[in-house]
Amino acid sequence: MRDFVKLIDELRKFENETSWIEFKCNNYTPETIGENICALANGAALHEKRCAYYVWGIEDKTHDVVGTTKDFLSLKKGNQELELWLRTMLSKNADFEYHCVDYLGKKVGLLLIAPAEKQPVVFQKLAYIKVGSNTKKLHDFPEVEAKLWDRLRNVNFESRIAKFDLELQEVAKLLETSVYIEMRGMPQPANMEGAIHYLMEEELVLRQDNGLFAITNLGALLLARNLNDFSRISRKAVRVIQYADNSRLDMLKENTGTKGYVVDFERVMQYIDALLPSREVIDGALRQTRSAYPPLAIREVVANALIHQDFAITGTGPTIEIFPNRIEITNPGIPLIDVRRFIDNPPKSRNEKLALLMRRFRLCEELGTGWDKIVLACEQALLPAPRIDVYEEGIKVTLFAGMPFASIPMEDRLQACYLHACIKYVQGEQLTNSSLRKRFGLSASSSGTISRLIREAVLRGLIKALDPDTAPKHMKYIPEWA
Known part of the structure; x- marks a missing residue:
C-alpha cells in the first residue's frame, strides 16, 4: 500500500x-x-x-x-x-x-x-x-x-515502473538480488542496503519522490522471483511447447516460466535440451550423446527472442515450439533491420538496456555477432539454414533437424546458399562451388548439382559473381548487396 x-x-x-x-x-x-x-x-x-x-x-x-x-x-x-x-x-x-x-x-x-x-x-x-x-x-x-x-x-518500456511504493524488504522479496550479484561476479553484500546501490545504478530499482522504492520493468523482467507479481509483464514469460508430430494437433508438454529472464534462463535451456531428440556418437574411445541441434544456435535464437521482442505488443511473449523435425522460436515485434542483412548490418535493438545486461551476464553473444554464430553453427552441423518469417506483429525463426540434401526444399537450399555467401563475405572470403559443397557435406561428384543451385541463386538476385569474366571453374560469389 x-x-x-x-x-x-x-x-x-x-x-x-x-x-x-x-x-x-x-x-x-x-x-x-x-x-x-x-x-x-x-x-x-x-x-x-x-x-x-x-x-x-x-x-x-x-x-x-x-x-x-x-x-x-x-x-x-x-x-x-x-x-x-x-x-x-x-x-x-x-x-x-x-x-x-x-x-x-x-x-x-x-x-x-x-x-x-x-x-x-x-x-x-x-x-x-x-x-x-x-x-x-x-x-x-x-x-x-x-x-x-x-x-x-x-x-522505453524498460524504464517504466512495474511496482511502486516498496520498502527495501519488499524489493528483496520480489527480486532475486543475489542472482544479480552472482552474475556480476561480486561478493554478496551483507544486507539489502549493500545490494540496492547496484540495482539502482543499473536502473533496475529506483528511489521514488516519497523515499520508497520502485521496480522498473527491466528489473522485473530480469530478476523477478515470480513474474505473476508484476501484472503488466506477466504475459512476457517464456513459453515452451512440445508436440508429438510435425503439426500442432497433439501437444505433449507445455511449460511457462514464472521467473525473470536472468534467473530462469539456464533452466529454460536445460528444459529445451531435455525435450530435443539426440543421438549417440563415438568420439575416439568415448560414446557421447549429441543433440540434433547445436546448443549455441538454440541459445542465441532464444536470447534474441527475449532481447528483441516488442513489449508494446501486449498479451503475448516469446514462445519456443518443439517438433520432431524443427524448432520454432517466435517473439512479438517485427525486426528493426532487413532480415536479409542480419549478418552484416550494425546491430539495432528496441530494448538496449535489456540487451546490454543479457550480454553482460554472458547469457548471449557479444553485440552483433549472435546471428553469425547461429548460421555458422548450423553450417558446421550440416543442418539446413535457419529460416526467418516476418508477420504483421511478430517474427519466427525456425531451426531444422538434419536431413539429406535431396530432401531439403529448394527455398531452404537457396537460403543456405545466400547465408553462406554472407558469412564468407564478412570473413573476407567468397562462396565457391567447393565451399558450398562442404557446407552441405557433399562430395565432388555433386559439383553439377551445386552449380545449378548457384545459378538459381544468381537468377533470384541473392548472390552475384565477384568477377563475371572469371572462368566457370574458378568463379567466386558474394551477396547481391555487397
Whole structure:
C-alpha cells in the first residue's frame, strides 16, 4: 500500500512548485484542473519523472497545510461527474488517480498523474506545459515542445515502473538480488542496503519522490522471483511447447516460466535440451550423446527472442515450439533491420538496456555477432539454414533437424546458399562451388548439382559473381548487396 503521508512530506520539501508538482487550496475549476493535469503530465515526461502530483489543501507559496473542503470524486461538471468529463476532454494517453489523505489532521486531496507517453497529453485539443508557476499553451514555447517530443520518442518500456511504493524488504522479496550479484561476479553484500546501490545504478530499482522504492520493468523482467507479481509483464514469460508430430494437433508438454529472464534462463535451456531428440556418437574411445541441434544456435535464437521482442505488443511473449523435425522460436515485434542483412548490418535493438545486461551476464553473444554464430553453427552441423518469417506483429525463426540434401526444399537450399555467401563475405572470403559443397557435406561428384543451385541463386538476385569474366571453374560469389 502506498504511503501517501510520506509522499506529501517529500513533496512539501520542494522550495517551489515544479513542472510536475502543483499545490492548490480549494481551486476546483474544471477547466483549470484539466489544463493542469495536461501540463503536469507533459512536465513529468519532459523532466523524466515517474509521476506528477496535483495536491489540494496545501498553500502553494508556503506549503503550509490548510486542508481542503471538497472531494474531487464528488464534483461535477454540469450534470456529469468531473472525473468522467476530464477523461473525455483529455487525450487517451492521459491517466490519473485520486486519493483523499488524512494529513496532519486535515483533509488533503492528491491526484497522481502519469507522465505523457508517445505524444504530449492534450486537453480540449490543446497541449499545455508549466512555465514557472504558470500553465501555458505548449505551442507558444517551440523549444520546450521540441525537447518534449525528443523525450517522448526516447522513453522505453524498460524504464517504466512495474511496482511502486516498496520498502527495501519488499524489493528483496520480489527480486532475486543475489542472482544479480552472482552474475556480476561480486561478493554478496551483507544486507539489502549493500545490494540496492547496484540495482539502482543499473536502473533496475529506483528511489521514488516519497523515499520508497520502485521496480522498473527491466528489473522485473530480469530478476523477478515470480513474474505473476508484476501484472503488466506477466504475459512476457517464456513459453515452451512440445508436440508429438510435425503439426500442432497433439501437444505433449507445455511449460511457462514464472521467473525473470536472468534467473530462469539456464533452466529454460536445460528444459529445451531435455525435450530435443539426440543421438549417440563415438568420439575416439568415448560414446557421447549429441543433440540434433547445436546448443549455441538454440541459445542465441532464444536470447534474441527475449532481447528483441516488442513489449508494446501486449498479451503475448516469446514462445519456443518443439517438433520432431524443427524448432520454432517466435517473439512479438517485427525486426528493426532487413532480415536479409542480419549478418552484416550494425546491430539495432528496441530494448538496449535489456540487451546490454543479457550480454553482460554472458547469457548471449557479444553485440552483433549472435546471428553469425547461429548460421555458422548450423553450417558446421550440416543442418539446413535457419529460416526467418516476418508477420504483421511478430517474427519466427525456425531451426531444422538434419536431413539429406535431396530432401531439403529448394527455398531452404537457396537460403543456405545466400547465408553462406554472407558469412564468407564478412570473413573476407567468397562462396565457391567447393565451399558450398562442404557446407552441405557433399562430395565432388555433386559439383553439377551445386552449380545449378548457384545459378538459381544468381537468377533470384541473392548472390552475384565477384568477377563475371572469371572462368566457370574458378568463379567466386558474394551477396547481391555487397
